[in-house]
Amino acid sequence: xxxxxxxxxxxxxxxxxxxxxxxxxxxxxxxxxxxxxxxxxxxxxxxxxxxxxxxxxxxxxxxxxxxxxxxxxxxxxxxxxxxxxxxxxxxxxxxxxxxxxxxxxxxxxxxxxxxxxxxxxxxxxxxxxxxxxxxxxxxxxxxxxxxxxxxxxxxxxxxxxxxxxxxx
Numbered sequence: 001x002x003x004x005x006x007x008x009x010x011x012x013x014x015x016x017x018x019x020x021x022x023x024x025x026x027x028x029x030x031x032x033x034x035x036x037x038x039x040x041x042x043x044x045x046x047x048x049x050x051x052x053x054x055x056x057x058x059x060x061x062x063x064x065x066x067x068x069x070x071x072x073x074x075x076x077x078x079x080x081x082x083x084x085x086x087x088x089x090x091x092x093x094x095x096x097x098x099x100x101x102x103x104x105x106x107x108x109x110x111x112x113x114x115x116x117x118x119x120x121x122x123x124x125x126x127x128x129x130x131x132x133x134x135x136x137x138x139x140x141x142x143x144x145x146x147x148x149x150x151x152x153x154x155x156x157x158x159x160x161x162x163x164x165x166x167x168x
Contacts, residue, residue, distance in 0.1 A: 039126055042100050059083060059093060063103070064119070064127045073106055073118035102126065 066082050080090035097103040102123040108114035
């Protein structure tokens with residue numbers, strides 16, 4: 001059992017080193033694409049107060065992904081639950097994204113007291129452009145693999161992703 005643990009520690013260390021190498025090389029592949037530069041400028045110009053803009057990127061990705069895939073625009077409360085954030089923090093981020101023209105508040109057709117949020121046309125365009133760019137980048141990286149290796153890599157990444165515990 002002890003040998004297996006050492007192998008696991010060694011493997012985890014090797015995977016971590018590879019992920020760090022990937023991250024370093026990934027960001028050196030090219031200058032940020034134009035859509036990322038425009039989005040960053042727009043977000044910075046609409047931000048109020050201080051704080052690290054980069055620390056908000058994981059939240060922004062969650063918001064884009066969540067809003068791009070829901071049928072009915074969620075309420076602020078629904079968005080807060082999806083982000084696992086207090087309503088006050090969710091509202092602050094939503095206000096910022098409204099000022100940046102990424103999301104908009106819309107009324108509920110059944111109850112005018114309810115306010116929902118959805119991506120603006122611009123927000124949806126930014127999301128789609130980003131997804132297409134990422135897909136193209138991945139396609140450029142995957143050409144070194146045979147179709148069989150691509151299938152195996154996909155299976156392994158799927159297995160890894162579905163066994164990562166959700167953050168609390």
